[in-house]
Amino acid sequence: MSTNNSTSSNTTSAMTGHGRVVILGAGESGVGAAKLAQAKGFDVFVSDYGVITDKYKAALEKLSIPFESEKHSEELILNANEVIKSPGIPPTAPIIKKLVEKRIPVISEIEFAKRYTNAKTICITGSNGKSTTSLLTYHILKNAGLNVGLAGNIGQSFAAQVATEDYEYYVLEISSFMLDDMFAFKADIAVLLNITPDHLDRYDYKLENYAASKMRIVQNQTAEDVFIYCADDEESLKAISLIKPVAKAFPFSITEKVELGAYLEETTIHILTEPNNQLTMSISDLALQGKHNIYNSMASGIVSKVLELRNETIRESMGNFKNIEHRLEHVAKISGIDFINDSKATNVNSTWYALESMTSDVVLIMGGVDKGNDYNMLKDLVKSKVKAIVCLGKDNKRIHDAFEDDVEVIVNTFSADEAAQIAFHLAKRGDTVLLSPACASFDLFKNYEDRGNQFKAAVREL
Structure with a gap:
């Protein structure tokens, strides 16, 4: 594209x-x-x-x-x-x-900036988990004493840092939109977390077009470079089989053992990039909990081992990392009800991950600008965990159509204040009110941060 x-x-x-x-x-x-x-x-x-x-x-x-x-x-x-x-x-x-x-x-700005730096680039893409994995990777590298910058889809722009700083490494969060305008750029270490339907409105509503865009993360790589990917993600495997990357490949999986890469054995993660140099860590020691975060931690762990960081440093950093704002962020507990801000969940898959990690009954606040969403993948989780849906958006028809048979209550709201108040009244002690929209925010808000901040302010007024 x-x-x-x-x-x-x-x-x-x-x-x-x-x-x-x-x-x-x-x-x-x-x-x-x-x-x-x-x-x-x-x-x-x-x-x-x-x-x-x-x-x-x-x-x-x-x-x-x-x-x-x-x-x-x-x-x-x-x-x-x-x-x-x-x-x-x-x-x-x-x-x-x-x-x-x-x-x-x-x-793209990324393509332009790369011409003017010899720094090693660790480039992280995927439909979900990019920001968390980029921040975790940056956290580990910084703690290990590397001279590292963080840029791309997160923080200060790559070009601005190239103009004013002298970093030896950059962790870059890279979106498909950025990749579409990158041609000569080469990632020293490329990470593909997953491919799930997202932004399909920009890709003629064809998943294969979006997947081809994501695979540009490996363009121009040589046998000396590194490609890290999820061996459990079908769409990634399909896209990889078409491209056949030439870089050293390190898969990660929670379902099967891999020779080199990362895998889960019962409750222990094994990470190894050379046959006799292994890092092991219990998933209970990870700062980031939930199945999706095991994947994110594995990807960051492989990057760290490729860069030959000490196991002790990697373990310590994976254990004390603080996740980003607007991603499963606990806002408050009011009258025994937990309020969680997951405004960064702008696609269905992110909302699936959020619901999958919930352990109580949920009042789900969702909606916004629908990017060609297929809500079918949420149906089983909504049936088993969601007692009510509060729509937050200008046009909620597709959400009503998708879930009217699965939940008893679906309510329309048009502001963060209204959504928080109604969700509070629908929830009872022990429940969770989860803002996880599955949609972009531009109909009612400036961006997902604005939506998350307005929600947090509304919760604090309850």
């Missing part, structure tokens, strides 16, 4: 630091790319079709980088030698189509 079918001649000239670089999108990645492009001597222009926030406006003004907001002026964009675009801009956007027609290379 690449937006770029042009030649690389412009790219080569752009690398010398002469020529015009246009950046589409003035968020974290766009402004970071602008900083790096300016530092490398390019003529830089930033264009955002939406409103640029005050924070990013101020950053661009401070550097005297010209920009425009709420429009894309073709005369200022179509004269670029190269364009760096925000991952959120789809290939169907009119300005992107015109750039492709004119054979102007369109790349």
